[in-house]
Amino acid sequence: MLKRILRSMAFVAVAAAATLTASAALAAKVAVITPYLAQPGTQFYVEAFQGVAGDKGWDVNVIDTQGDVAAVISRIEDMVTQNVDAIVINVDPAQVQAGLQVAADAGIPVFGMDAGADPLLVTNVTSNGYQMAAETSTYVADRIGGTGNVVMFIFDAFPPVQVRGVIARAVFGNYPDITILDQVTPDVSDGGIADSRAKMEAILAANPEPGSIAAVWAAWDQPALGALQAIADAGRSDEGIVITGIDANPQARDEIAKGGNFEASVAQDFHGIGAATADAVARVLDGETIKQRVIYVPTKLITVANAGE
Amino acid sequence: MTILTLLRRFGTLIGFVVIVCYFWAQLPDTFMTARNWLNITQQLSMLIVVAAGMTIVMVMNDFDLSVGSMASLSGIVAAMLFSFGYPIWLAVGIALLVGLLGGLFNGVLVGLIGILPFVATLATLTMFSGAAFVVSGGKTISGRVIPEAFGNFARQGIEIGPLTVPNLTIVALAVVALVWVLLEQTTFGRRLYAIGGNLEAAHLSGVPVRRFKLIAFSLTGLSAALAGLLYASRVASANPTQGSGLMLNAIAAVFLGMTMSGQGEPRVLATVLGVLILGVLDNGLTQMAVDSYVRQILVGAIILIAVSFSSISKAKRS
The missing domain is CATH 3.40.50.2300 (Response regulator)
Structure with a gap:
């Protein structure tokens, strides 16, 4: 009896492991690269992004270069080497052109999360x-x-x-x-x-x-x-x-x-920006072409009525 | 040679090989490729230049904390001159001159006035950083004022067969070669090591210690300025704080390298290996999607392990 239970448990474990490996193999790999993770706004974007990414089962790699903009280029190069499915940046695209070009040459889509508009970005998600x-x-x-x-x-x-x-x-x-x-x-x-x-x-x-x-x-x-x-x-x-x-x-x-x-x-709706960026990534991974160079996320007027929220 | 002395001498090198093999096994398709290694050398070019320059002063048992802010300052100086319409060669030349003079100033403080390098270069660190803020007005200088050719330099390279060797890599290799010749093949270099070995003895045997310190610090400042320009070219912009991360990594790289030399003195090729260890960890751990904060802990641990090995075996010997 015990043996049988053990055997069925082992079978379940193996099956679960196999499913996990299979889903991991299929999961889209997405890298989020920022020099500014220590700033509160950025943390909100990234958390919201990860929330949506978790629902979609993506394998998200969040990379903080701690203020070093050249390191953002280096990490984009590393992610291109890894052949990720998409890259999200949260830095002035004009300063990381060298990295964006490498990604463009490799055909990897790069998205701006409150980054600034740039021809090499699929789109930039920000407040208006x-x-x-x-x-x-x-x-x-x-x-x-x-x-x-x-x-x-x-x-x-x-x-x-x-x-x-x-x-x-x-x-x-x-x-x-x-x-x-x-x-x-x-x-x-x-x-x-x-x-x-x-x-x-x-x-x-x-x-x-x-x-x-x-x-x-x-x-x-x-x-x-x-x-x-x-x-x-x-x-x-x-x-x-x-x-x-x-x-x-x-x-x-x-x-x-x-x-x-x-x-x-x-x-600004930082959570909304993170979630909308993840949505944009999802659309492109599904094969859609995004025409909007910038996607605006609605903002909210704060008065005495809602300042404490 | 006993196993212990072998470990002491080559422990760091063995560690490097182990790290490389580990990443190779973990990332079989992407790590051990020519493309990735060219990427790594390009990513490390700025740090290699700063660390090579740092090696020169560390040979004399001094060090220079101001290299990071000098790198920021030189980038800012060049970018401001670009915005005034100066041609690239002149702006770059003036930025390098600023580095040379800043380094000379450090040399005066340490060599002539006799201030401890820690204190002197800590003070110039804040001065150079402040100067970068003053010159730039605290802003990031980017966009159209930066000449396209300046930004393109860091994106281009020399094609050798199917590979493009990045310009940044070539500059870094050239600097390493120059520093190697200076330290290992000239009387100047041997005397620097003499000063590092025993300052009093070197002084008494007629080595002009003060002049050597002036020259050594000037060269360190010059290399820091060059690194700042490489950085500015890579990001096609200049920011008054962008070089600040270089200083600690450069010192760490020299220390890692020092664990590999016979008497524990800095050697420039060992410094390059130290830089490679730091850079390979960055590249490999990023590819393996390891948390960037964990990497910092690992780097610190690796330095401690490397230095402990050489200290323990030294203690056993004595």
Whole structure:
């Protein structure tokens, strides 16, 4: 009896092992290569990617080069040597052209996960900067009733932030009674909060009348936080100056949750980007051709109502 | 030769062969191919250049912590000059000159003023790094300002039969050859080893120690700058922190190499083997899909094992 049980158990084990090996042999091999795994946003993408990949039974190899961009090229070369089915990168494609070319020559599709658009990428999955700026600039315009002076914090030297300024200018320009009081490019070498605060203090000093500044629109959260500090420090928190940022970083969320002047920001859906990248990989592995050079994942307006989520 | 001395002398080499054989067995189709080995040498070219330069100062028992930030600085200097419209040869020449002068500055601090190399080069590490940030404004310089020919250099090579030997590999081999001639075939090299063996004795026997330190540190700075340019070419861009990973790996490679020489002194060919060990681990473990953090632990363990072997056998001898 015991022997029989043992024998059937052994049979089950062998069968299971055989199934595992068979599925492992069939499983698509996908490499995710990033220099930025230590950053919170990247971790969210990668987790979500692995979630979808797990459902599909892919064999995912996540490689972190810890800030080393040349090593991303090296690891792409290694993955091409391994003949993986697809590669996902999370780094500026312009800096890893050498690796992308090697993959292209080998016919291995490479996908960008919030990487930047590039002819050598099948597609890049990211948030829509135009849309994020539209969310906050229309929030500001609606909130101040389409009238008043607005201070803008912009950063045109960095393309992903530059597009945000373009949209905000267009939205404010469409309201005849909204005046853009100033467009400030803060010095970001210290993170952007301190210098934005100094710039905002100067603007407040130049516009002492209550109500002379209706809103501060910032292209990202740090200048919004700096402006918030300057307004509080000047004792003008009760004038109803509306402040918005973009990115919804934890510090910004805390301030928004307090219900003060900092009223809104926009959160990127990092999980959504990871999952959508995995979907794009799945489509290509199934033989589909993706025409979209960039796939945008919807973003979410963060206000006092949902800042704590 | 007893087994122990054999192990002491060739333990690291045997370890390297074992690692290679292991990957060969695990990755039968992809590891032991000419293509993969050319990839590895190309991937390691920057580290080989830095480590070869590091060997020069380590021969004198000194070392240079500033090589990584010098590599970043030289890449940034060249990229900024490109953005001002300088031709490639001039921008590259000036970036190399920056490396030479930075190295000379280290040499002055260590050789003339007499500051410990750890302290002196730790200070210049932060200075060069700060300079890279100042020059670049903290930004990554990429895109159209980088001449296409500069980025293409790292992607092209010389075709030998069916294989293309990457330019980066060729540069690295040339640097190793130059350093080998300098250290092993010239009076200058022998005197450097004399300084490393016994500084006082070398000084008393008339070796101009100070001048030697100036020259040695200058060459280390120059090689760091060259590595920074290779890096910038490979990524077709320059970032003020991109060379920072090179320093510790270069020192690790020299230490690994030192375990293979008779008296435990650095030899440039042994350094290259040290670099190869690090690079082969990277390449093989990546191909086997081993966690990149586990690789770091393995590298540290391998250095400790290699150094322990030579220390234990030394202790037994004495």
